[in-house]
Amino acid sequence: MSIAVYPGTFDPITYGHIDIITRTVKLFDKVVIGVLNNSAKTPLFSVEERVNILKKATNGIPNVEVVSFEGLAVEFARQNNASVIVRGLRLISDFEYELQMAQTNRKLAPDVDTTFLYTSLQYSFLSSTIVKEVASFGGDISEFVPDYVAEAVVKKLKERR
Numbered sequence: 765m766s767i768a769v770y771p772g773t774f775d776p777i778t779y780g781h782i783d784i785i786t787r788t789v790k791l792f793d794k795v796v797i798g799v800l801n802n803s804a805k806t807p808l809f810s811v812e813e814r815v816n817i818l819k820k821a822t823n824g825i826p827n828v829e830v831v832s833f834e835g836l837a838v839e840f841a842r843q844n845n846a847s848v849i850v851r852g853l854r855l856i857s858d859f860e861y862e863l864q865m866a867q868t869n870r871k872l873a874p875d876v877d878t879t880f881l882y883t884s885l886q887y888s889f890l891s892s893t894i895v896k897e898v899a900s901f902g903g904d905i906s907e908f909v910p911d912y913v914a915e916a917v918v919k920k921l922k923e924r925r
């Protein structure tokens with residue numbers, strides 16, 4: 765069985781992530797989405813909230829599992845018997861960091877490979893950071909994320925103020 769992991773922060777999930785997920789499931793028998801619990805970052809949503817949002821967003825997509833993880837992506841892949849890490853590539857600016865990570869991961873775990881899916885053109889500008897920034901200035905984010913995510917972002921930002 766071919767298993768891939770798709771790790772990320774997903775703070776919050778966007779249509780760009782959902783696009784990568786729906787395309788990845790066609791390539792593997794099972795996709796495990798790993799929501800990174802990274803103490804170095806201060807996300808808008810807790811890891812539990814991000815996992816719940818992702819579960820809702822992927823409800824109905826077959827062969828997808830959503831879990832949280834800490835630490836190295838290659839370890840997360842091994843724990844899930846995955847031989848592939850999937851990452852999405854948007855702009856040329858993503859490429860340098862992603863290549864560096866992929867090569868580092870290959871040194872750490874030669875048995876785990878990284879594969880990249882290029883973003884669909886309509887999402888090439890989209891990032892979780894942009895979504896939060898637009899929402900923080902009162903902008904409409906309904907074209908970037910599902911409605912329940914947009915509502916959760918607005919609510920969170922209000923609580924933060």
Ligand code: ADP
Binds near residue numbers: 772773774778
């Ligand atoms: P990270 O903090 O690990 O970069 P993100 O949640 O920002 O986590 O992204 C997870 C993965 O999804 C990364 O591989 C990222 O490049 C990809 N991604 C994010 N936004 C998009 C998008 N709009 N289109 C395609 N891939 C995307």
